[in-house]
Amino acid sequence: MLALFYIFIAVAIGVSFWQITRILNFRSVIATDKDNNTQGKLFLVFMAVFYAMMIYCLIALNVIMLPESASIEGEHEDNLFNITYWLIGVVQFLVQFLIYYFTFKYRGKKENKALFYTDSHKLEMIWTLTPAVVLVVLISYGLWQWNNVMDLSNAENPLVIEVYSKQFKWEARYAGNDNALGRGNVNFIKGINTMGVDMTDLNAQDDKQVTEIHLPKGRKVIFKFRSQDVLHSAYMPHFRAQMNCVPGMVTQFGFTPKFTTEEMRQNEETIAKVAGINKIRKAKGEDPYKFDYLLLCNKICGASHYSMQMKIVVEEEDTFNEWLAEQPTLAEVIK
């Protein structure tokens, strides 16, 4: 019924428009010199507002952006991002200026004559070649970095962790002393064997299933991703890491943690961001928030997609080893 009420309101608005337009002169249809003048000036005004908005966003929203990369591999990504970010920023400010300023400057007048100017090879070469050259630089750096991140074949003594996704939670398994993961398949899912590990596989015996991910600082970690049901995406934004989890196949991603959780909490950018968050939380009467690394789901996976997360802790190697030693092996848990 309420919908009818809203539709009624819409109709009422429509009718009032009809009435307003009776008063408005529907004869005025083509821009006159006066319109050109007003609209041309409005373009200048809009440009000022638009630039103010962009500058405000760049400054005021800087604090909400992610803090610096917490992985070694991510450093170059931050570099490349900064280069691209400033480059497109400068181009944006210049080009928008041309659009709005020309519209204002050349607003039409009866006595003016437009310049008959059909093409210029020189100009067109300039704006074909300049972007091309800039792109060569961006593409080269980008591709170098892409190979840098995606090529895991040369990693020395990496820590292997399997991340398993399902509606709507994450599970993780460490490869154990042999650093080799036991086979996994949905057919083995039964009872507490929630990750579907094949317990007849010798590699599986010393694997360790955990409820939060711990990582040693400074050691390369290779994640192997599997999914139980639908597509998920393992997103660890602070490490500049993301990879989809695909049912029926194993995907992988790797990085080397650079800062422990504790160190990251002391990071200037993190402190500023957390202060902002806690100001808002305080106003709402919520407990203060303490920074933690997170693994979140970044591929639509169903109704509770928005709550799928797992905590990640980065610590010094010895603390990490102690923690891992405390975790029971699968052979101990699954009899």
Next chain:
Amino acid sequence: MSEHHHKETFVTKYIFSQDHKMISKQFLVTGIFMGVIGVFMSMLFRLQIAWPEKSFTIIEAFLGPHQTDGVMSPDMYLALVTIHGTIMVFFVLTAGLSGTFSNLLIPLQIGARDMASGFINMLSYWLFFLSSIIMVISLFVEAGPASAGWTIYPPLSALPQAMSGSGLGMTLWLVSMAIFVASSLIGSLNYIVTILNLRTKGMKMTRMPLTMWAFLITAVIGVVSFPVLLSAALLLIFDRSFGTSFYLSDIFISGEVLHYQGGSPILFEHLFWFLGHPEVYIVLLPALGITSEIIATNSRKPIFGYRAMIGSIIAIAFLSTIVWGHHMFITGMNPFLGSVFTFTTLLIAIPSAVKAFNYITTLWKGNLQLNPAMLFSIGLVSTFVTGGLTGLVLGDSALDINVHDTYFVVAHFHLVMGVSAILGMFAGVYHWFPKMYGRMMNKTLGYWHFWLTLTAAYGVFFPMHFIGLAGLPRRYYTNTNFPLFDDLSDVNVVITMFAILGGLAQLLFLANFFISIYRGNKATQNPWKSNTLEWTTPVEHIHGNWPGKIPEVHRWAYDYSKVDANGEYIHGEDFVLQTTPLKDGEEPS
């Protein structure tokens, strides 16, 4: 050729019409209707994003009793974003934009009596109508419409156990889209055949207005890529209903292992994006074509770099078919493929830059007539640049890792294809309204509509980039489960306010549009003093477009402000119709 005087009934004239002008109006009105639904949905889910799980009577009113106490459920949220995307991309910006203006302008601007096949043209509209009806019906299915995102990745979209929207709602979605593809395909074939074969005497390919080039190339991309979406949809229907395993393998859901073996969801992603990416240009190129025409006309200047513009349209079209993998950098696709797609993707920046600079140079030293259509076209150039630049971040695989599927992407594609294309569509409506309805739209309402729309567009999508750079994934019902994102709430409130402003501003357009159909000022034959052929036809629509012979064309479409050696207009005015023969000693441009 003699005039045909068919006996026309109401049905043949207004419903099953084979006249391209009527069909174009049918496309436009259906597109506007779908657009109202799509935009309204976005306003509803923006309420949820700004004020999570708050009760709104408007939500209770429109989304029904399942939304307890007016609080939107997560299922409903996902359904809304999914159908918003589907409707806006396909029904508004593909059929509504390309269907309207290709139909209206192709015969008129190349000098043809009608489309090559009027019957197929009619069929194209009615298939589109049918698919719209099915899509709208899917909104009323008990378990909800499709809600796996507009990209409908399986297994989520394939398994009814995975989400409530993947039941009957998804089936209807697929059926609707299959019919839509059929409509789009036969429409596109008709456009191509008409442009290639039915040009009037003297209308060489290199004399065609850029709108024609844009529509031609758009139709070619459509013919190349839409069939692939059809096969993707058919295979998904097989997986859903007949137990095949094209996309599915090793799945354990709702407590049981499913029988599917050996399929790959990545196959679906390849097939989907083989259309999905060219689709961006299917949406955008017609808008750019319209803009080229309107900017030249209202600048009273030739479009700068005509041949370069054609070259870049073709280059963009070609590249658009080999870049689909940039949507899949982190899907588990081979990283080497990622390198290739990064390379091809970033190349698109070159023809895009050429187009943007050519528009700007066309404005330079013009005599700009700032009609509403011109404002929308300039707005398009502005949003196209803003949105296009962030493509340099997303197209670079190394950077995409961290912004993939975040709000950064949402901001990018809304600006570069959503807002730009819709601005182009509005520009087209304001410009060719006199050709469609024989009346003019009101300019004051047009100005208000433009400024509110542009302000809202930037107010919504500029700050949204930063939310993405904060790492917030898209398609989250709410981010309250992550204290990490608590500082984004204020920004989200501001964005929602701009979204509501933008939505309401469209009421101005609707009022202007529908009132002008009946009460607008009567149009003159060539109100914008344009060069192109459509303005040589009579204001009153007739079958066959021109009462006598189809006029012959003697020059390109852009002889605006052409002067002789003394600086006087060669033909006495600042425009020269394409039908005007060259004067003695006049150089062809």
